[in-house]
Amino acid sequence: MLGNSETQQLKRNYLFAILICVVITMLATPLRQVLDLANIVMLFLLVVFLVALKLGRGPAIMSAILAVALFDVFFVPPRFSFTVNNAQYLITFSVMLAVGLATAHLTAKLSKHAAAAVDREQNTRRLYELARDLAGASSYDEISKALSLFVAWSGYTAKLHLLDANGEFPSLSQDIAFTTIAHMAIKQGALVNTSQLSDEGSLTLVLPLKSPHKVRGVLEANLEKYVGDVDKEMLEAVVNLVAIAVERLHYVALTQQTQLDATSERLRSSVLSSLSHDLRTPLTGLVGMADALALTTAQQSDSVHNAAIAIRDQALAMSHLLSNLLEMARLHSGKVALRKDWRLFEDVIGSAIKLLKPTLAQHPVTVTLAPDFPLVEFDDVLLERVLCNLLENAAKYSPLESPIEIREYISGECACIDVSDHGAGFPAGKTESLFHMFERGESESSTLGVGLGLAICSAIIEAHCGTIKAVNQAQGGACVTLCLPLGKPPIVNPEIEEA
Amino acid sequence: MNSVGNVILIEDDQQIRRFVKSALEGEGWKVFEAESGERGLIEARSRKPDLLVVDLGLPDMDGVEVVTEFRKWTTIPVLILSARIEEQEKILALDAGADDYLTKPFGVGELLARVRAVTRRRLQNTMASPKMCFADVEVDFIRRSVTRNGVAIHLTPIEYRLLSVLLSNIGKIMSHRRLMHEVWGPNNTESAHYLRIYMSHLRQKLEHDPAQPAHLLTETGIGYRFEL
Incomplete structure (x- = not known):
């Protein structure tokens, strides 16, 4: 399918080719006496060559045939007729025609290659400019700007859609259909042509922005027409450049953060x-x-x-x-750096009791350890702090000489520790709020403290992804239970003893 | 009163220095004070000390550096003064060669108990005994046997090695790394949780109440210590 202007241009080229052939015939006629017929043939071949060079393949072929006809009619005796006296002129005609056609073909091919080379050179230069702009881009807006500058040349429009941290497209929140297509392109890791999916007039291509680590979004390209593999390759080159730029920006932001x-x-x-x-x-x-x-x-x-x-x-x-x-x-104050390792509860239970020896002097402490208790991942200094706070509370809020019990056990997917006393227990209905900051059982009691102990416990246990809860036991007294996830403890190879 | 020895006290706070000095003098120590690490090292070189007490947070240099520097030329006991949250610093100081630490704030009784422990250990180390008793346990280093109330207790080679390393460092805090190094050797590939498991086995076999050990003690965040 050719455009109207191109048809006009082609017609003009044909007319021009005919005109040149006629002109050269008129110029050569007076020289007929002076020049050999062989040299006149040369003039015609020159014309065919020039036509091929400037006007293209079609006019060149036409002028090659026309040249043979004109030469026959106007120069080969008998003149003004297609008949030929000497049969050897037939060889002249066929050679002339063959050379003319070959010239037309070769020259046209050459100029087409030259045009393609110019095109390629232009594309490369523009890609280079895009790469340069992208390398200097310091924000996603600048990437979009460089991209639109590039596509302005190519007669199509392109838009960037980036994934956010949740794997959604914030720029496509309204367009559910397109979001689906974009996700499809990412999943397939390849170009999706929407004209295959719908029969809308314009052609939209969706290309995933593939960077070495992750797909960070898609490029939406709207084309008037699909011209073939050259454009597709070009688009893929563009997408690669944009993907690298987006990836770079991502890591720059990450480093800064x-x-x-x-x-x-x-x-x-x-x-x-x-x-x-x-x-x-x-x-x-x-x-x-x-x-x-x-x-x-x-x-x-x-x-x-x-x-x-x-x-x-x-x-x-x-x-x-x-x-x-x-x-x-x-x-x-933010992230707590836990010094987690696989440890035993009994180590921190023992050290917490020892640390609080003066406080616990009036309370017998009994510890029930479970045999072969697994290793649990926790920060020992912080867990010791939790146990100290719990033991301190137990000692503070229960009568002298009343025992305090500590028990370790496994419950479901959790490793748990109970710390229970035989005091008055927690005030009814307050077992939840006790873990809030500055919360105390009785707001202004004579017992020393500001109500930070349990809040610290709960913050530490939460940092370990565990749970802590307080209950009043049926037989009286308070009981605080802390549970840490069991996880997958490392395998401990038993020692091989030589007999 | 006869002097029991010279002690260099490196601490930048004057009030702490004052009471530590008077407490130690009450025990018969001759105390030389220094308020900076630089000054302390100079004192240490000129006074022939028998004990060094160093605060970890000094204005001019890190207490760990002082210990490292000091350990280059002498083996006399070093006691560290530190705040509770400096667990890593304590481990560094202990690995650098410090013998023990005191957590601020501390009382006079605590201070003197630690000073006695580190200086006594020095005497004990010089006269190695073939046998050692604690609670109802007796360890015979020559026959490599352990008995409890006269009944033989079976220890695995690693358990025995761990116990003897702890026993030869009575009262001294042994960091996890140090214990791993001494029990499993310099090229050990095991992780610290092995140490915890074997420690637990030892307690099960030797302690009266393994959950509230009296001798095989945990120093949370740092390591273990054997106490008589």
Whole structure:
């Protein structure tokens, strides 16, 4: 199918070719006496060559045939007739025709190749420009801009649709049909031609943006017509360039975010640790000096001795409170870096009891360990903190000499620890809210504390993807149960003993 | 009072220095104070100390560096003072050669108990005994046998090795890495959970109440310690 203007152009070319043949005949006629017929043949061949070069294959073939006819009629005796006296002119005609046709064919092919080379060169240059623009792009908008600049040349339009973190197309929220096609293109990892799917007039191609790690979106190209493999290859080259640019931007953003996170994490931990150091140092001095005073006044007046002991205990309580506050700040300041490893509950249970020996002096603690309990993945320092807080609460809120029980067991997919006492239990209806910050059983009781203990426990257990809950036991007393997911503990090869 | 020895106290806070000094002097120590790591190392070289007490958070250099520097030329006991949240620092200091640590805040009783423990250990280490008893357990290093109330207890080779490493470092905190290294050798490929499992086996076999051990103690986040 050729356009109207192209048909016109072709007609003109044919007319022009005829005209040139006629003109050369008229010019050569007066020279008939002077020139050999062989040289006149040369003139005609020159014309055929020039026509092939400038006007294309069709006019060239026509002029080759016309040249033979004109030569026969106007130059070969008898003139003005197609009859030929000498039979050897037939050879001249056939050679002339063969050379003319071959020239027409070769020249036309050559100029077509030249045109294609120019085209290719242009495409390459434009692809290079696109690559250059994409390499400099620092935002998705700039990528879109570079892309639209490129397609403006090619007579089609293109749009980028990128996937967000959830694997959805935010730019296509309205167009459900197209979203389906886009997902199909991503799934197939290849070009989808929508004209195969619907019979709308225009042609839309959807190409996935494939980068080495992930498909990050699709390119939607709207073409007036589908011209063939050349365009398809071109589009695929464009898609590859865009995919690389998108991938680069993605990692640039990721790096920036990571740097930002690391910086803020460093800042946070340095603030917390200097706060901890600056507040703890005077408390250490206070505890130490009060303790020294208590020791030296042991034999002296009761009031001074008791005051020294009271100062020491209050300072210790303050230090404990400070630890809880700092711990809470650390747990709530964002990501908690858990130092998880496969460990045994019994290690932290034992060390927590030992750490709280003075607090637990008035409470017998019984521990029930399950035989062959599996390894569980947790941060031992933090879990010890949880157990300390629970034991401390148990000691604080139950009568002296009443026992405290710790039990480890497996329940479903979880490894659990129960810490139970024989005190008054939790206030009815408050077992949930107790795990909130600054929540206490009785809001202004004389028992020391600000209600951070259980909140810290719950923050730590949540960071471990576990659960913690409080219940009042039927036989009286409070029971806190913490459960951690069992996961897949590493295999421990038994030791092979030599006999 | 006769001096029991020289102690170098490196701590930047004056109040802490004051009470640690008076507590140690009460025990008969001669105390030399230093408020920076640099100063402390100079004191240590000139005073022929028998004990070093170092705060981990010093203004001029890291306490771990002080320990490393100090360990280049002497084996005398080193006691670390540190805050609770510095678990990694403690491990580094212990691996660098520190003998024990005290968590701030601490009382005089605690301080003196630790000082006695680290200095006593030094004496014990110099006279290796072929037998050792704790609670109702007796370990015979020559026959490589362990008995409890006179009844022989079977220990696997690894359990025995672990126990003897702990026993030869009485009272000293052994980091996980150090224990792994000594029990499984320098090229060990096992992970620390093996250590935990074998420790649990030892407690089952030797402790009166394995859940509340009296001798084979866990130092959470750091390692284990044997205490008489």
